Structures are given as structure tokens and as C-alpha cells.
Amino acid sequence: MKKKTYWIFAILTISIISIAFGYTKLIHPKENLVAMDCAETANTTAESAFKPTIENKKKPANKAPQGMVWIPGGEFSMGSNVEDESLCSLKGVTKDAAPIHRVYVDGYYMDETEVTNEEYAKFVNATGYVTVAEQKPTKEEFPTAAEEDLIAGSVIFTPTPSAVNLNNFLQWWNYIPQTDWKHPLGPQSSIKGKEKYPVVHIAYEDAEAYAKWAGKRLPTEAEWEFAARGGKTGEIYAWGNVLKPKGKFQANIYQGHFPIKDGDTGEDGFKGIAPVKQYAPNSYGLYDVAGNVWEWTNDWYSVDYYKTLNESGKVAKNPQGPDAYNDPTDPSQIKRVHRGGSFLCTDQYCTRYMVGTRGKGEVRSAANHLGFRCVKSI
Template sequence: MKTKTYWIFAILTISIITLAFGYTTFKSPKEKLAAVDCAETPNTTAESDFKPTIANKTPAPSKAPKGMVWIPGGEFSMGSNVEDESLCSIKGVTKDAAPIHRVYVDGYFMDKTEVTNEEYAKFVKATGYVTVAEQKPTKEEFPTAAEEDLITGSVIFTPTPAAVNLNNFLQWWSYVGGADWKHPEGPQSNIKGKEKYPVVHITYEDAAAYAKWAGKRLPTEAEWEFAARGGKTGNLYAWGNTLKPNGKFQANIYQGHFPIKDGDTGEDGFKGIAPTAQFEPNTYGLYDIGGNVWEWVNDWYSVDYYQTLAGDGKITKNPQGPKAYNDPSDPTEKKRIHRGGSFLCTDQYCTRYMVGTRGKGEIRSAANHLGFRCVKSI
């Protein structure tokens, strides 16, 4: 990779492939807009895969810390039985969320919302922390990159001027110099007036550093899903089994033609990222557990981890994830799990706001739709 183009491609590959977007069957933009059959409900395997959630009855041991809620823990069926990547019958890569398996987690406190710009700013002011996006890449990381190409920055969603084939995600992502949590859309942008928006352009280590400072930690994948399900059994979404109950969206996701400029109609009330807590919380009091921004969790990503857990048919107690990452599609990059989907998830392409589905991310990569929330052990 001797040119700037190829170096940027390397950055994009690290960050964007993390979302595990599926391959489509579209052959042309016109075909994409005219021939795709979308549905309100995805194809699923047998509902009997899910067994009843058994939440603990233990009350919170103390008053919840500010901005957090009590999650009682318990036993539940984890994973997804969705067969397709999207509501438009696109065959994708959801197999890493199967098979459904039984898990038990102890109780814990969890942030009501994703960590906001305001909260992250307090951390940075107190510690002087510098995020990965603000650090100049090194020759050790990118030995073939020219020195002038080693600039600070992050990846930003860049809409296309017209319809495109969805097989090539590099068409709508750009590495932008000077983009970081304080400049989410590039060096000319800022977060003034966006104190209550979720902080973005956060890598795994940025999230973990904040959590440690706050006396918290990142959730395990099992803790995240138990909380997201809100004590319910096998629902498609954190709010139920219907994408739009009573015709109303319950999360900040993408409506309209993806990824075209001005393609997001904003039917849910927002075009792009939204402030936190703009929709009803789930039954545990958690906001934006689906959509808005992806959230880091602590587990390493392994494509076959669920198969391993389900193999002996036993209940796994407090799983911490695999001991190492395993992604045959991109074996050289170290990845951890993302959960919840983002404002860019769309029924045309990626419906990973569905509560049991998974994302993945290279641990030192960030983008303008990636943030986190924390938990606190008792």
C-alpha cells in the first residue's frame, strides 16, 4: 500500500468491515430500487428456539448510581433466529448470532443512555485523555504508508450522489482527516449544542478508558442482550415484535433509499444521529438500546462462539466471550463486539437493531456511528 488511496482503503477495511454487512443480490442500482421486496417481518426459524426468560427477583442492593438503572439478571435465551440480513430478504451474515442458547447473568447497574458528549468531555477534562482518532497513526501500524498520509482522523458516512450497488460499502464511507469525537463530521464541525448527543468516533480502548475512570466497565455481550430484551422472551426488537407499533418508529434508524444523499426521510423524527433518550425506553428503563449508535461491548468477536456455547446444551453462567478473536473473513484484525445498530441501519441493507443480532469492530477503529454505554457490578 504505497499510495494514499490504498492507505485510506486499509483504514476503511479495518473500520467498516467491522459491521459485518451482508452481501446483496443486487446487480444494478435500478434493480435495487425496483426489484427488492421488503417486508415488515423478517424470515425466522422456529419460535420454539426461545425458552422463557426467568429474571431474578432480587431487588437492587442499593440506589442506582446517577444515570443508571438496575438490571436484575437471570436466565434467558440468547441469540437470533432471523434468517436474512434485512427485511428485504437479503441473504446476509447473521449466522454468527445462532444458535440460540441459554445463558445466565448476575444482576448489575447499566447506563440509561449511551455515553454523551457532555459526559465524555468531563472525562477528558479530568484526565487529559487523547482518543485514538486524535493520535497520529504510526509507521509501525502502517509501514507502507507515506509519511504525509499518516494523519489524525476517523471514518465518516458519506452519502452517494445517486443509487449504487450495495455490494461495495466503500462507496459510502470516507476516512476524513481531523474527524474525532469533538469534530464528528470533520474538522469544520463541533459538538456545541450537542452535549446530549452520544459521543462517537470512539474505539474500544477509548470506551474502556472512560469506563475505568467512571468506576464502571463495558458490559459483556450477554449482559447487553439480557438488558436489551428487558425481561421479555425472544422478541425481535427491544420494544416488541413489530418494527412500528401503531405506525410509529421506536428507534433512530434509516428510512428511505440508502445510501443516497438526502435519502434518509427522517420518518422517525431524525435524519442522522439524534440526542439520547428521544424514544420510549425498554421495560428496564434503557434508552436507544436499538439504533442511534452502535455500542462497544467487552467480548472478543468469534464467528462460532455461539455454536461453542450451545454445544453441550448447558446453561452458561456469566459468559465473558471467547478467549481470542476469530473472524475468517478478516483474520488479521483484532475485533470485539458491537451491539444495537445505528442511525444508518436500514431495512434495505442491515437490520442489526434487531435485539439478538451482532456487529464487530477492530479494536482501534472508530466511525461517526460508534459509541458505547457502561455497566457497574454490584
């Protein structure tokens, strides 16, 4: 790569990888820590703040739209009481998912899977839509960049040759020109034969455009969590409180030494992204609400939003998220909430496949572990 283009690629990578859990480890570093040094199980507070989920009894008269399932809605306890997240019990990482608070949501339909390549292709073929990753970055976005350095592309997870300090995520993420949803691993790759895989390299506006075309919308964060919990109360994972019940993985996450080349052992059945519907659905019939790819929600990201809701002393009714974004660790980036974790989440680095935890992403950012699913109101 030419030296004059390296700068813009680095800047684009930093901007785009402010997604999901980007700056966490830069803010709370531990010296010389590599993935093989530790593997943690979730630690929760001794006294649970979760109260029973109360599902609505009313059901719609009509059959669910194709590919969607009915989510009854109701009142539940939202958030997480996990005190730390991987990386040798690093305290405070999940504080944006606290405190646990009571929320009510109306019933709705939800896509049973993440939107697939096949489904997104139908949208693009019908509308001619061009995703953010396919668009050339503008001088308005990067005013100091040379014109020749503004090249369309996206960010790809790139394993390291050997164990590395986990404090610098730029070691395993790279901005690759001509990478997009049709070329998820670079310009020479394709989605041929991967029609049933989740579509990736999707920015917020790309997901929103699809949802509008499909007569749907993106879920609120509260709707997403209510659905992912499947009517259960306060469990750590969408399937229960044990990561591997009977020794079997229930989601597509990362096993092995992160982020080393060939480090993912694929013990869960997959090295990298998986087709949809490879694991048992949750109690509502939803697949892959943990792992595989992160999912956009409609809410602005605010680090203290849960605190604000809890302080009201009332049950939050159909919360739509805060009025503005607020991420003190990265205040220049406009972010919305991600949920669910991805195939790169590991007990060594990012355990955001825990159902009550949160991710975040700059709205025009995309990567090969980021997709979405939709909901539909009745």
C-alpha cells in the first residue's frame, strides 16, 4: 500500500471500528495482556435485581408474515447484572447495561433470522440501492484527505500472525477497498453460494432503507432485548445460564486464541460467519439472537440511558431510546445501539453475546460482523 494512502485507510478503520466494542480496551488497558492468558466466565452480582417477566396475553388474529414470528410483548426487567466482561475480569465494561430497570413493550412481529444475502439482494435488485460501503467517502467526511485516497470500502477482521496485546484493536481490523455486502472478504470474494448467510457490511442507513422497503422497521433496543429473552427472566444467555449446556455450544461465537490466524477452533461448528438457523431457536422462535453477527437497533447510544430510565421510578413504556447520542469515550462519533454479539465474540475479549449487554456503532460504519433484523408493528 502506498504511504500516502495509509493515513486515510487508518482513519477510516478507526472511524468504522468504533462499532460494537471498539474503544473499550483502549480506555481500560491491562499491560501485556494476550488472549491466551485468560478465559473468564460471567460474574454476576450476588443479589439479582430481576423481577418476573409478564407477557401480554393478546394475540393477533392474522397469521405472522412470512419469515417472522409473533413477540407478545409485556413487562420485563431489562439490562445486565454482569459486573465484568472477559479480559481477566476487567471491571466496569458492562456498566452501560446497568442498572436493571422495568420496561413494557407492546406486541410485534420480528424476523426469525438476521436478514440474509438473498433477502438483501431482492431489495437491491428492486430499488437499485447502493450501500454506504459502496460509496466513495467524501471530502466533507474527511476534509484533510487527498482526493485519490478517498476509496470506497469497508473493514474486515484480519487475524494476526501470532499472539498480540489486546489493547490495540487496529492490529486485527483493516479497511479494505472495494469491500461491501457483495464482496464481504474483499474485492475478490463473493456471496455466491452464501445466500442463506446474514448480509454484512451494513451501515445503519442501509438497514433502515431495507426495512422501509420491506414494510417493516428496525427494532427498538427494548423490543430487541424482550424478544431475545424469550419470555424468561434474568438469564445470562438467550438459552439459559450455562454457556454450553450438556457441553454443546448454542451460538456461533469464537473459540480458541483470539485474534490469531487459525486461532478459531470452530468447536461450535463454524470458523467465522455461519448460515442462519444453525442452532436451536429461543422460546419465541428467533434464531441467532446471540453471536453470528451484530444487529442494529433504532436507538441512539447513550452510556447513561438506563440510569435515566431507572431514576424515573416508573416502568418505561415502549421506550424509543434517548433523544441524543452520548459516548464520552468517543464523543465525535454519532452512534446507535448494536445487540447480540458476533462470531468474533469470545470469553477472552468480548462476551456481548450475553443477552442483556449492549454494543454501539457509528451510524455510517460497516464491517464483516455487522448485520440486522427487522420488526413489524400490528
